Amino acid sequence: MEKKTNQFKAEMAEMLDLVVNSLYSKKEIFLRELISNASDAIDRAKYLGLTQKELVADNPEWRIDIRVDSKAGTMAVEDNGIGMDADDLEKSLGTIASSGTKAFRQALKEKGGDALPELIGQFGVGFYAAFMVADRVRVVTKKRGSDKAYVWESTMQDGYTVEEGEREGFGTTIMLHMRDDQKEWLERWRVEDLVKKYSDFIAYPIRFARVDPAKDEKEEDRKRREENEAKPINTMVALWKRPKKDVKPEEYAEFYRHLTRDWEDPLETIPFSGEGQVEFKALLFLPKKATMELFMPDRKRGLSLYVRNVFIGDDMEMLLPPWLRFVKGVVDSSDLPLNVSREMLQDDTTIQKIKQAVTSKILSVLEDMKKKDAAKYDSFHSTFGSVLKEGIYGDWTNADRLKKLVKYPTARGESGKKTFLEDYVKDMAPGQKDIYFICAEREEAARSAPQTEAARKHGCDVLLFCDPVDDFLAESFREFDGHSLVDVARGEVQFGTDEEKKAEKERGEKAGGELKDFMEAVKKELNGKVSDVRVSTRLDGSPCCLVAQSGAPSPSMVRMMRAMNEPVPEEKRILEINADHPLVRKVAAMDGEQRAKAVEMLYGAALVAEGSPVPDGARFTKALYELMMK
Numbered sequence: 001m002e003k004k005t006n007q008f009k010a011e012m013a014e015m016l017d018l019v020v021n022s023l024y025s026k027k028e029i030f031l032r033e034l035i036s037n038a039s040d041a042i043d044r045a046k047y048l049g050l051t052q053k054e055l056v057a058d059n060p061e062w063r064i065d066i067r068v069d070s071k072a073g074t075m076a077v078e079d080n081g082i083g084m085d086a087d088d089l090e091k092s093l094g095t096i097a098s099s100g101t102k103a104f105r106q107a108l109k110e111k112g113g114d115a116l117p118e119l120i121g122q123f124g125v126g127f128y129a130a131f132m133v134a135d136r137v138r139v140v141t142k143k144r145g146s147d148k149a150y151v152w153e154s155t156m157q158d159g160y161t162v163e164e165g166e167r168e169g170f171g172t173t174i175m176l177h178m179r180d181d182q183k184e185w186l187e188r189w190r191v192e193d194l195v196k197k198y199s200d201f202i203a204y205p206i207r208f209a210r211v212d213p214a215k216d217e218k219e220e221d222r223k224r225r226e227e228n229e230a231k232p233i234n235t236m237v238a239l240w241k242r243p244k245k246d247v248k249p250e251e252y253a254e255f256y257r258h259l260t261r262d263w264e265d266p267l268e269t270i271p272f273s274g275e276g277q278v279e280f281k282a283l284l285f286l287p288k289k290a291t292m293e294l295f296m297p298d299r300k301r302g303l304s305l306y307v308r309n310v311f312i313g314d315d316m317e318m319l320l321p322p323w324l325r326f327v328k329g330v331v332d333s334s335d336l337p338l339n340v341s342r343e344m345l346q347d348d349t350t351i352q353k354i355k356q357a358v359t360s361k362i363l364s365v366l367e368d369m370k371k372k373d374a375a376k377y378d379s380f381h382s383t384f385g386s387v388l389k390e391g392i393y394g395d396w397t398n399a400d401r402l403k404k405l406v407k408y409p410t411a412r413g414e415s416g417k418k419t420f421l422e423d424y425v426k427d428m429a430p431g432q433k434d435i436y437f438i439c440a441e442r443e444e445a446a447r448s449a450p451q452t453e454a455a456r457k458h459g460c461d462v463l464l465f466c467d468p469v470d471d472f473l474a475e476s477f478r479e480f481d482g483h484s485l486v487d488v489a490r491g492e493v494q495f496g497t498d499e500e501k502k503a504e505k506e507r508g509e510k511a512g513g514e515l516k517d518f519m520e521a522v523k524k525e526l527n528g529k530v531s532d533v534r535v536s537t538r539l540d541g542s543p544c545c546l547v548a549q550s551g552a553p554s555p556s557m558v559r560m561m562r563a564m565n566e567p568v569p570e571e572k573r574i575l576e577i578n579a580d581h582p583l584v585r586k587v588a589a590m591d592g593e594q595r596a597k598a599v600e601m602l603y604g605a606a607l608v609a610e611g612s613p614v615p616d617g618a619r620f621t622k623a624l625y626e627l628m629m630k
């Protein structure tokens with residue numbers, strides 16, 4: 001193979017520039033990134049070696065070595081993991097997914113330069129952090145299963161070269177030629193500090209060695225140095241296997257950052273072990289915020305599964321239901337066969353049992369948090385509440401527990417405050433049997449929707465379903481604690497005690513009789529826009545509103561279907577009028593063109609009130625202006 005010089009892809013050059021030339025406070029993370037990559041490379045070699053024995057025929061003692069040459073000003077990070085061939089080098093060190101670049105730039109814009117070191121790891125550009133401390137990086141690598149070694153080299157400015165080379169044994173060496181002002185990292189104590197701080201739990205021994213000891217080194221110094229160099233710097237004990245009381249919160253937090261590439265501490269750390277049917281150890285985390293992975297569907301990772309210390313995989317949905325996809329962490333079990341393929345694991349009964357246990361544990365942690373730390377729970381809920389809600393319609397076995405964990409704003413509540421359903425039930429009006437809700441796109445629109453008026457007049461609060469998932473949820477929520485969930489903007493609803501309902505019905509019938517001709521005329525004026533006109537039981541204060549027939553999609557559902565280019569069933573709604581309202585009585589007394597105009601205005605106002613567009617806005621406003629002039 002000839003030596004090839006390649007330019008970095010355009011967006012990549014821009015990103016490298018950002019990485020290296022922005023202001024950052026923590027250049028030190030370069031070592032964490034290189035060690036993580038080395039550890040990943042060994043994980044992969046070990047995993048592939050389970051089924052392809054020839055890849056590990058050299059029977060390696062897995063190791064990560066840091067070799068420093070202070071005269072030459074270099075640091076090499078060396079592993080005997082999977083290695084890379086020419087193709088891998090091109091794919092891994094020559095490009096990054098352009099979706100990644102875009103998301104990176106966006107995140108940088110939002111978070112500012114200080115977040116850069118953390119973003120680097122998250123976006124799969126960890127390797128390039130090397131350029132924060134080095135002005136030239138040389139990668140010498142030989143892939144297991146291949147007999148060719150390759151050398152990748154770059155100074156960043158002039159792209160990179162790839163050529164064939166020599167390497168003893170399999171694995172990868174990353175050689176950093178340190179920048180003049182970054183030589184401090186070549187000291188043993190600096191490296192030791194960094195490894196202890198960021199990489200202590202890495203499962204393979206990390207050793208430090210000087211390749212250029214002083215010529216006049218005393219015999220005893222040499223001995224001490226060599227002894228030191230033989231000892232790994234890291235403790236290597238898998239954190240999830242250590243008793244909880246022996247692990248410091250910082251250690252958990254650092255492990256969490258290593259695992260997720262998040263830059264903040266986790267909201268909650270959950271170490272636990274499964275006993276009984278299946279034995280396993282787990283270390284789970286609830287993040288504080290949704291991680292950047294949300295922008296990058298191809299990088300979604302779930303829990304990492306280890307079987308007897310071998311990393312098997314971190315496929316998204318293997319150990320977690322989709323509605324817990326924000327949970328991060330590690331599960332380690334010795335009850336699983338090592339040589340099982342990732343595909344087979346999906347259906348494995350042991351995996352299913354672990355999944356159930358993990359799910360149940362997380363639910364109980366959330367239940368506990370809800371009871372003991374309302375502020376923390378609220379912060380969790382505001383970030384991941386809508387993901388949890390998906391479980392209510394997707395997961396029958398856990399729906400009942402989930403219903404107790406979700407919160408809603410209510411018509412009576414202040415904006416920004418949310419209520420659990422059990423608190424709603426505690427506060428129900430005397431005689432109230434059902435739980436009322438209304439679907440709308442925006443909380444404020446829902447809070448003042450005319451359809452909630454009568455409910456509130458009877459002392460009943462109304463849950464405001466304003467999250468996009470709530471519309472779907474409304475269908476499957478059905479009941480809570482024996483109370484049906486009833487949409488106040490759909491079908492027929494009546495409020496109050498049985499007597500009040502009876503009286504209301506009689507009043508409605510009487511008013512319906514009086515206004516019969518008027519309502520028929522309105523229906524005609526509206527010329528097919530509504531399926532019916534009737535006297536309302538849900539209004540108090542507003543002259544009219546639109547309601548859906550029971551079973552019909554809600555207005556926000558219809559808007560969403562339109563946005564998704566789904567065919568929307570032509571569903572006509574019902575115009576309900578408030579028979580007691582003076583305006584209704586006034587319009588009823590009109591006739592001719594005056595009444596036609598007034599009816600059109602009433603209909604348009606009902607649409608505006610619920611946040612729906614008026615079909616002919618210009619015509620509506622013109623009529624409004626005319627009216628105002630009068």
Ligand code: ADP
Nearest residue numbers: 037038041083084092093124125126127128172
């Ligand atoms: P990430 O590790 O998040 O994918 P990096 O920029 O750190 O992003 O690395 C890019 C890719 O380069 C890795 O995914 C891996 O395929 C490859 N790579 C990096 N370091 C090594 C190594 N020491 N051994 C084998 N492959 C490596």
